[in-house]
Amino acid sequence: MEITEAAVVAQVLAGDREAFRLLVNRHTRSIYNVAYRMTGNQQDAEEIVQETFLRAYRSLERFELRSSFSTWLYRIAVNRCLDFLKAKKMNDRYQISENPGTEEDDRAIQLPVTDPGPDRLLLSAEVKEKIARAMGLLTPAERVAFTMRHMEGKSIEEISKTLRIRTSAAKNSVFRAVQKLRQQLEPLVIG
Amino acid sequence: MKHLTEEQIVLHCYGDAGDGAAIEEHMQECSQCREEFDKVKVLLAGIPAVEAPEPPAYLEQKVWLRVRDQAPDRRAVSWMPKWAWGAVMAVLLAAAFLAGRFWPRNVDVQKPPHTAQVSPGRVLLVAVGDCSMNWSACWQRLPTARQS
Structure with missing residues (x-):
């Protein structure tokens, strides 16, 4: 019989640290996927996974045994991603100011669109890179909200609960993200 | 419209x-x-969900080792509930208060007969004087000590 996650958490809270290993083994991969989607970088995703589990272990007393452990862990991971992106944005802003013009030059490249695929968007490696670059222009909150809504299929309510913001703010973050992505990516769409 | x-x-x-x-x-x-x-x-x-690549090998193991090394062992502190720790602290505080309140005090400590006000500078001078006298006495005794 498979042991429930609530029972495992109770075991850990009772002092059995080894029991936490089961939760690590069960959820590492899904948290890694989320972190990778948010950051687009393997090393960053790995770091976020480690921090997520460390934080989960330290604040395990706050987990309500009735609720879903995976949802609770997912929320921790998303907030870790948000903090990470905010810190990175600050760092990047500092670095960009040292190399002015580079980003603008890259953005000016227009890709030749020749293959009318089903989505009318050429998903070549270059376009994927364009999408990644456009995602990089979003604010951390916009990026996280958009990833949750568009790629993870989370509802606006779930986004607002996870990020502890109002539903109107969650909607606004998704809208702003799409608006910015349109500006960057619409020239790639075959008309 | x-x-x-x-x-x-x-x-x-x-x-x-x-x-x-x-x-x-x-x-x-x-x-x-x-x-x-x-x-x-x-x-x-046209914006697909980003597919994450294979996670690095032994990621679960790495995560677990970091948790084990950096997170506290709950057993060390969890054998007694938090409220019990609070109760223990309260009892100790009360005991310290009562001990201070009822411990017999040595009330008739006699003051020294003369508590003359001495300036710190004067104390320093006396101390230096004593010290130099001791040194000169030692210095004088040194040759006799060598001979013996």
């Missing part, structure tokens, strides 16, 4: 615009808004 806002169109693509039925109704009549809506739909359909 009042057109839909960009926000309404974008949110409607996800089904998150509050007035979905009204938006649909408007788009039945307004080809401009319908066209705009289709454009956004196509664009969003």
Whole structure:
């Protein structure tokens, strides 16, 4: 019989640290996927996974045994991603100011669109890179909200609960993200 | 005719615009808004969910080792509940207070007969004087000590 996650958490809270290993083994991969989607970088995703589990272990007393452990862990991971992106944005802003013009030059490249695929968007490696670059222009909150809504299929309510913001703010973050992505990516769409 | 806002169109693509039925109704009549809506739909359909590559080997093991090394062992502190620790601290505080309150005090400590006010500078001079006298006495005794 498979042991429930609530029972495992109770075991850990009772002092059995080894029991936490089961939760690590069960959820590492899904948290890694989320972190990778948010950051687009393997090393960053790995770091976020480690921090997520460390934080989960330290604040395990706050987990309500009735609720879903995976949802609770997912929320921790998303907030870790948000903090990470905010810190990175600050760092990047500092670095960009040292190399002015580079980003603008890259953005000016227009890709030749020749293959009318089903989505009318050429998903070549270059376009994927364009999408990644456009995602990089979003604010951390916009990026996280958009990833949750568009790629993870989370509802606006779930986004607002996870990020502890109002539903109107969650909607606004998704809208702003799409608006910015349109500006960057619409020239790639075959008309 | 009042057109839909960009926000309404974008949110409607996800089904998150509050007035979905009204938006649909408007788009039945307004080809401009319908066209705009289709454009956004196509664009969003072209942004795929990012596929994460295979996680690094032994990631679970790495995560577990970090948790084990950096997180506290709950057994060390969890054998007694938190409220019990609070109770222990309260009892200790009360005991310290009562001990201070009822411990017999040595009330008739006699003061020294003369508590003359001596300036610190004077104390220093006396101390230095004593010290130099001791040194000179030692110095004088040194040759005799060597001879013996």
